Amino acid sequence: MILILFMVTIFSSSGTTDGRQKFVPFTDHSARTTLQIFSLAAAYRSRVYPTREGGRILEFIYSSKQFKTKGGLTAGTATTHYYASEEFKIKQEKTKCFTCSPQEVISGGDYKQSTYCHLLLGLFFCDQVEFITSTFAYSIVQAFTAFEDVWRDICNDIKHGTLSERINLAKMRKAVLSIISPNPSLASKIEENCKELETQNWLGLITKLWPNSKYVYSIMTGSMQPYLQKLRHYAGGLALVSADYGSTESWIGVNVDPYLPPEDVTFAVIPTFSYYEFMPLYRENHDCGSAIDDFIEDEPVPLSKVKVGQEYEIVLTTFTGLYRCRLGDVVEVAGFHKGTPKLNFICRRKLILTINIDKNTEKDLQLVVEKGSQLLMSKARAELVDFTSHAELETQPGHYIIYWEIKGDVEEEVLGECCKKMDASFVDHGYVVSRRTKSIGPLELCIVKTGTFKKILEYFIGNGAALSQFKTPRCTSNHGLLKILNGSTIKRLYSTAYS
Incomplete structure (x- = not known):
């Protein structure tokens, strides 16, 4: 009997939740669902915050190095696989918005140099930027914190069409220098705005420097909530839109109400991404501050049997080979969107x-x-x-x-x-x-x-x-x-x- 394996790569989680990396199969289905949820999310956002075709996105996105497992499979983080995939290019074509940075910046491998170039190119195309995004809110906050220290160098690079010596990766330098050109008037405008912002502790940095941006888009729930205050400080009244709900194992739901603040966001489950089961959780004290591992568990129910107001732990069976995988996420069913449950993320159960x-x-x-x-x-x-x-x-x-x-x-x-x-x-x-x-x-x-x-x-x-x-x-x-x-x-x- 001949066994044919179609899986050629695997995802590795970041390992920052509990200190250990998990390895999850990555197949063509993974890539397709990623493209699907990004297209769906963009369609819902465009109803509330329409963007111009041909506009740009300031994306603080980063790849890490891929490596080989003992079995010879290529492994890397989920974002590394995605940013190097054909689906990433297709997503830009479908949404008609294009990232400011070339692949050489995204995959440079040095996050400090990549961040500098993201900021430089974002400002070089500042009037074209429609929205600002990153996977997690943390990345946006750290980028603008870094900007407070390097803005003068960036202004100098825009003025003369040069690139700071702090960028020493040859491919990154070549790619960025092929895009920028001297623009003294733009540099003067940015410099003037930055001097004013500096006296105001950078309040409203985003709206000041990217005047045509419509919103900031990122995962802002769970462990990202502590960064919301700083992000709102930088955004200066610009809408914060929470990105969609997923895990290394599978995408789960899309934000169909992008006008809601991150604290109130819910996610409509996409039934075709995985087979979902929901384990009912009960506790005597319904105070959200109480210890959630005192839950009493009931038998899992399918997607069609969930009830509004009930809390559950999500259990996944995926098309990539995971069977009844417990995510450890506690969610509450907040309602339904065309028959599919809308989930409110409560917290990690652990x-x-x-x-x-x-x-x-x-x-x-x-x-x-x-x-x-x-x-x-x-x-x-x-x-x-x-x-x-x-x-x-x-x-x-x-x-x-x-x-x-x-x-x-x-x-x-x-x-x-x-x-x-x-x-x-x-x-x-x-x-x-x-x-x-x-x-x-x-x-x-x-x-x-x-x-x-x-x-x-x-x-x-x-x-x-x-x-x-x-x-x-x-x-x-x-x-x-x-x-x-x-x-x-x-x-x-x-x-x-x-x-």
Whole structure:
């Protein structure tokens, strides 16, 4: 018997969620569904935010290096496969909008150089840009944060038609220099706008520099929500449109209501992408802040049997060979769109902070950090750049550590108040009881040096992740990350909430 394998490549996940990369089969069906969902999403967006044919897209997109598995298959991240595919070219033709950057910039392999060139070309074509996008909101925020430091060099390059010496990749240099040409008047206009923006802490950067842009488009749910405040700051009132719902395993749903803010977005399931089952989840306490692993599971039901208001975990059987794969995503059915369920993403089911009887999820942590950062902003006018956490079990009693990178000068007294506020904001009953009985120690807030989370990004990219798929881990036990975090800690504060 002859066995013919049609699968020639595999996806690798970024590994930033739990520190390990997953490998998922990639076939022609994967490419077709990607093209289909992008075309569908573009059609729904164009109803609300019509774009000009022949316009451009400022896309902060990045490929990583592909590699061979022991079995001889080509492997790489999902975005790497897609950006190198014929479907990526077809998508631009179908939507009549074309990315500002050539393939040499997307696949350059150095995210700092690629980001610089994305920004340069985006500004060179600034009047033609219809919208701004990236896979995750994080990538857009990091690009504009970088722009605050390099805008003068970019203006100089546009003025003279040159390219900064910071770009040393030969193919990238050649590709970019073949596109740009001297434009002193444009450079002067951008320089004038940037000087004004600098005095306003870059508020409304996007609308000022890309005056014809209609919206910002990216994944903004789940672990991306902490970046919404900064993204809105840069967008200056421009619409933020949440991108579609998918995973490394399969695409799931499309945003059919792009006018809704990211916090209210739902996703209509595309029934032909995979075979979907939904595992009903029940809990006595319906407070979203409670620990979700206390769910009682029922038998999975098919797509046609789901009920509005019920929470489920998604189970996938895919055309690429995965059978009854549990995603670990908790979703709620918010309604229906022409018979197919519209899903509201609630959170990842996995507990990320637990020491004994305490159970806290990524959403619990986000709510706690949000309260602490609000205090930081009101008391010190400082900004939380990024955060992660760790359940410290080596010392007794064990305790939570939250790592903050902040922008601005903050007095130690204010940081102490933030630490206390966060500790008192965990509502999980197991945590509260454990803190009161001293079986969990005081929350520890570690302030890390500026640039620490860039080091974390570089750590993951060095291990094969692509910037397009990077998500800051919200909790980690990874020794490499903890070494970076603890080595960069400049202040340690302990909560007095239960003293």
